[in-house]
Amino acid sequence: MSNSDHTQGSLQLTDLSKYFGEFCAVNKVSLEIQKGEFLTLLGPSGSGKTTLLMMIAGFVDITSGDIALDGTTIVDIPAEKRNFGMVFQGYALFPHMTVRDNIGYALSVRKRPAKEITERVDEMLELVQLQDFANRKPNQLSGGQQQRVALARALCFAPPVLLLDEPLGALDKKLRVEVQQQLKDIHKHVGTTFIYVTHDQEEALSMSDRIVIMRDGAIEQVGSPYDLYEHPATEFSASFLGKSNFLRRPDGLYALRPEKIDIRAAGNGGEPARLTGAIKSITYFGSMQRIIVSIPDGDELEVDIDSWRNQDPLHEGQQVDMLWQDIAAVKLAEG
Amino acid sequence: MKPGFFSQFNRIGAWVLLLFLVTPALIAIPVSLTTKRFLSMPKGNYSLRHFEKLFSSPEWISSFFQSATIGLSTSLLATILGTLCAIGLWRVSSKYSEVVRAFLLLPLIIPQIISAMAFYRLWIPMGLLDSYLGLILAHTILATPLVLITVSASLANFDPKLEQASKNLGASNWTTMRRVILPSVRPGVFAGALFAFILSWDEIVVTLFISKFNVYTLPRRMWNGIRENTDPTVAAAAVVLIAITLIAFVVSAIVSRRQSEQTST
Numbered sequence: 122m123s124n125s126d127h128t129q130g131s132l133q134l135t136d137l138s139k140y141f142g143e144f145c146a147v148n149k150v151s152l153e154i155q156k157g158e159f160l161t162l163l164g165p166s167g168s169g170k171t172t173l174l175m176m177i178a179g180f181v182d183i184t185s186g187d188i189a190l191d192g193t194t195i196v197d198i199p200a201e202k203r204n205f206g207m208v209f210q211g212y213a214l215f216p217h218m219t220v221r222d223n224i225g226y227a228l229s230v231r232k233r234p235a236k237e238i239t240e241r242v243d244e245m246l247e248l249v250q251l252q253d254f255a256n257r258k259p260n261q262l263s264g265g266q267q268q269r270v271a272l273a274r275a276l277c278f279a280p281p282v283l284l285l286d287e288p289l290g291a292l293d294k295k296l297r298v299e300v301q302q303q304l305k306d307i308h309k310h311v312g313t314t315f316i317y318v319t320h321d322q323e324e325a326l327s328m329s330d331r332i333v334i335m336r337d338g339a340i341e342q343v344g345s346p347y348d349l350y351e352h353p354a355t356e357f358s359a360s361f362l363g364k365s366n367f368l369r370r371p372d373g374l375y376a377l378r379p380e381k382i383d384i385r386a387a388g389n390g391g392e393p394a395r396l397t398g399a400i401k402s403i404t405y406f407g408s409m410q411r412i413i414v415s416i417p418d419g420d421e422l423e424v425d426i427d428s429w430r431n432q433d434p435l436h437e438g439q440q441v442d443m444l445w446q447d448i449a450a451v452k453l454a455e456g
Numbered sequence: 457m458k459p460g461f462f463s464q465f466n467r468i469g470a471w472v473l474l475l476f477l478v479t480p481a482l483i484a485i486p487v488s489l490t491t492k493r494f495l496s497m498p499k500g501n502y503s504l505r506h507f508e509k510l511f512s513s514p515e516w517i518s519s520f521f522q523s524a525t526i527g528l529s530t531s532l533l534a535t536i537l538g539t540l541c542a543i544g545l546w547r548v549s550s551k552y553s554e555v556v557r558a559f560l561l562l563p564l565i566i567p568q569i570i571s572a573m574a575f576y577r578l579w580i581p582m583g584l585l586d587s588y589l590g591l592i593l594a595h596t597i598l599a600t601p602l603v604l605i606t607v608s609a610s611l612a613n614f615d616p617k618l619e620q621a622s623k624n625l626g627a628s629n630w631t632t633m634r635r636v637i638l639p640s641v642r643p644g645v646f647a648g649a650l651f652a653f654i655l656s657w658d659e660i661v662v663t664l665f666i667s668k669f670n671v672y673t674l675p676r677r678m679w680n681g682i683r684e685n686t687d688p689t690v691a692a693a694a695v696v697l698i699a700i701t702l703i704a705f706v707v708s709a710i711v712s713r714r715q716s717e718q719t720s721t
């Protein structure tokens with residue numbers, strides 16, 4: 122099943138800004154989005170990620186800057202002519218239509234022949250595995266099924282770009298992991314450019330080709346999940362994507378991931394410790410344990426270790442040595 | 457647990473209030489069954505003679521059809537105007553639109569007798585006095601605010617994302633209106649149509665002012681029936697009037713329940 126014709130789907134955002142009165146919701150965002158890419162806009166609420174998505178969709182007017190599809194500006198094209206698919210937060214399925222009519226809506230408003238619509242909707246139903254639910258109404262479906270209908274509806278007319286606004290926000294955690302995998306498979310299958318908005322860093326890490334971390338309307342850092350996790354550029358990136366300890370050294374601020382620290386009972390010989398401290402608390406999570414260590418200057422360090430490595434259990438109050446490799450501590454830019 | 461004094465007081469109070477509200481309407485039922493030739497409560501004997509007279513009298517039947525014609529026309533016109541108006545105000549949605557809305561609700565607030573005088577003064581030069589059109593227009597003006605209210609209430613619950621979704625899928629404003637917004641506010645439109653019909657169906661004040669010979673609605677004939685002679689046919693007509701109103705309500709309740717079953721998520 123070929124979706125988009127693969128000749129379209131790259132987006133260029135140039136110095137894009139949006140002001141609501143005095144408030145700057147999106148601040149000079151420039152971004153090149155590749156055709157077929159799975160790009161995630163990640164940020165806390167109020168970071169402007171949804172506003173940015175709505176500007177691409179055409180629902181929010183831009184204050185300045187430019188949005189171009191394959192090099193041609195689209196800022197003057199109204200939302201209904203942009204041909205971008207969109208999965209809304211809460212899905213926004215039409216409650217009075219069946220699943221089939223929901224999915225076929227885009228083709229039906231384009232006045233395509235009934236036979237073509239039926240065939241295409243059948244294809245989409247198969248893609249999201251809802252063949253048996255074609256004649257149900259949305260309120261007769263579970264949250265996960267509604268989410269798939271919304272996806273099928275947005276992909277039915279083979280848009281070059283699919284915009285997804287926190288599409289998994291309403292699902293419970295277990296289902297979310299399952300749907301993440303399905304979304305990834307579907308992305309690979311249809312080859313459409315996906316622009317995905319979320320505040321959930323796990324979602325962003327597990328699905329994206331690239332992640333854009335947003336903060337106060339501006340881009341904080343862009344990169345692959347690996348790049349961003351291993352080489353956070355700022356304190357904000359390091360703490361928003363994954364967890365991080367921050368070490369102040371004479372030459373600057375360093376980020377240190379909790380799982381990159383090795384911990385052992387104090388005075389056990391071997392390599393000299395980089396830091397020593399006393400265990401303040403140990404929290405058990407099954408596969409791993411989170412150990413909070415108080416260090417002499419009054420700070421606390423978080424250390425994650427695999428549970429199986431803690432055979433001779435450390436206990437609260439114990440003096441410990443901590444070690445890590447040089448490359449584990451990442452120097453951050455300070456602004 | 458035994459219900460406390462307060463909750464029992466509440467329950468009894470509710471029933472008393474309900475009786476207080478419906479008894480005046482229900483009184484018409486026994487009176488319509490009296491065997492006497494004047495308005496009275498039946499004493500042991502019941503008869504349907506007044507219903508027979510009601511349904512065999514050409515005057516009453518003609519009034520019945522006149523009221524139905526005016527009521528249905530009013531309902532249709534008021535529903536179209538009120539719905540368009542509600543959607544327009546919802547679309548614009550600024551502080552000015554709220555002023556316009558308040559202005560449009562005036563016919564509900566102004567005492568009907570004042571409206572009646574205004575219609576009377578206006579309809580004379582326009583030649584609308586004592587005509588179907590005049591009555592339908594007057595009733596439509598009174599009923600449109602009711603539709604505006606019910607449709608606006610439906611729109612308040614409408615998820616604006618549905619409109620965005622429709623546009624995003626390529627639908628024009630008009631298609632979005634026809635295929636997404638209107639179906640979603642259908643319960644409000646139905647309720648408004650019903651209220652508009654009922655308003656016209658039992659409207660008497662304005663009707664007395666602007667009709668005379670040509671148009672003789674059911675409430676007007678009842679009014680005259682009571683004033684000129686105390687004929688229990690009036691009570692029979694009242695029972696029919698109430699019955700039709702009730703049927704309309706039940707139908708709308710069933711329709712709106714089916715609607716909400718479809719649309720609730």
